[in-house]
C-alpha cells in the first residue's frame with residue numbers, strides 16, 4: 001500500500017519504518033528540513049535499538065522516503081498517518097495545533113479518497129476535529145473528495161518500540177466505516193498472521209483506550225510507590241510485599257516495581273491530559289490527580305533521603321549519579337527523576353558527577369556546560385572522589401557491584417538506590433548506609449548505622 005506518515009519523531013519514524021519493512025511504500029513527511037536532510041543521509045534523530053539498521057535497509061530498498069514536500073506527501077498515500085507531537089499546553093491539555101495543521105495540509109492537497117489515521121495520542125473528540133478541519137479546507141478549495149478519519153493509537157515503549165510495533169498485543173482501530181476496516185486490515189495484515197489482533201471499536205472508545213491504558217499503568221506505579229513509602233515507615237520490605245501481591249493473578253507481577261517515580265514522554269503528559277479532559281466535561285478525576293501527585297512526590301524522595309543522610313547539609317558535596325535517562329535503553333530524559341534530583345542538588349550547593357550509557361549528550365543539551373555538572377566516561381569514574389552515590393536508572397551494567405570497593409571510593413558510605421538493585425543486607429555488611437525504595441530493612445539498617 002502507499003502510505004504517508006506525518007511527523008518523523010519517535011512515533012512517526014517507528015511507524016513509517018516498520019510499515020516499510022513489511023513491504024509498504026512509505027513516505028515520511030516533516031516540516032523540519034534539517035531533520036529530513038539528516039534522515040536522507042541516514043542520520044537517525046533518536047536512539048532506539050534496531051531502528052537505524054531498519055531505516056537504512058528500507059531506504060536502500062526504495063520503500064522508505066523522506067520529504068518536506070507536503071503536496072507530494074499527501075498525494076502519495078491512500079493512508080495518511082498523523083504522528084506529530086501533542087505537547088501539553090499551560091493547563092496540561094494536549095495542544096492540537098500540529099495535528100490540526102496536518103489536517104489542513106491534507107485538505108489542501110487531497111486529490112482522491114484518503115484514510116486519515118490519528119496515531120498520536122490525542123484527546124477524545126480529536127478525530128471529529130480533524131474531520132471538521134479537512135472538510136473546511138476542502139470546502140474553501142471547492143473540492144469534493146471523500147475521506148474517513150480513524151483513530152489508531154500506538155502502544156510503543158521506548159527501547160522496545162520495534163518489538164512492540166511488530167509483535168504488539170493488539171491493534172486498536174476506532175472507526176465506523178467498512179472501507180476503513182478493509183484498509184486497516186490490509187495495512188496491518190503482515191502483523192496479523194497468527195491470531196486476530198485488530199480490535200475495531202467506536203472512534204471515541206479508541207481514543208480513550210490509549211489514555212486509559214497509560215493511566216492504568218501509571219496508577220499501578222504510583223500505588224506501589226505509595227505502599228513502599230508506607231513500608232519504609234513500618235519497617236516492612238516492599239520487595240516481599242511485591243512478590244506477595246503479584247502472585248495473585250488478578251494483580252499480576254507486571255508493572256508493580258516501586259522506584260523513584262515514572263518519567264518519559266507519555267505517562268506524566270497523558271495522566272495530566274486525561275485529568276484535564278475530565279475537568280472539561282465537568283468531572284473531578286480525583287484518582288488521576290492523586291496518581292500524578294504521588295509521582296511528583298516520589299521523584300523528590302531521592303533528594304530527601306540523601307539530604308537526611310547528610311543532616312541537611314549538602315553544600316560543597318560531590319554526588320555521583322548513575323543513570324540520567326528516565327529508564328534504561330533510551331537517551332530520553334523527559335520528566336526523568338534524575339532531573340528532579342540534580343536540580344535539587346544544585347540548589348543545595350552540591351556538585352553532580354554523573355554517568356549514563358546513552359543520555360549524556362541529552363543531559364548536556366538540556367543543562368549545558370556548568371561547573372556543578374561533570375559527566376564522566378563510566379560508572380566507576382562517577383564514584384571516584386564522590387561523597388555519596390544515587391542510582392536513578394536501572395541500566396544492566398549497574399547491577400553488579402562490589403559493596404566494599406564502593407565503600408572505599410565514597411567520602412561518606414551513603415548509597416541512595418531509586419531502583420532497588422541490591423540486597424540491603426549485603427550492602428549493610430559492606431559497611432554502606434543503603435537507602436532503597438520501600439525496603440524497611442534498609443531504612444532500619446541505616447538508622448542503626450547512623
Ligand code: UDX
Pocket residue numbers: 154155156157158159214217221254255256257258259260261262263264265266267326327
Ligand atoms: C509507556 C507505555 O508503556 C507505552 O505502552 C506507551 O505507548 C507509552 O508510555 P514508555 O514511556 O516508553 O512507555 O516507558 P515504560 O517502559 O512504560 O516506563 C515508564 C516509566 O515507568 C519509567 O519511568 C519506568 O521507570 C517506570 N516504571 C515502570 C516503574 O517505576 N515501575 C514499573 O513497574 C514499571
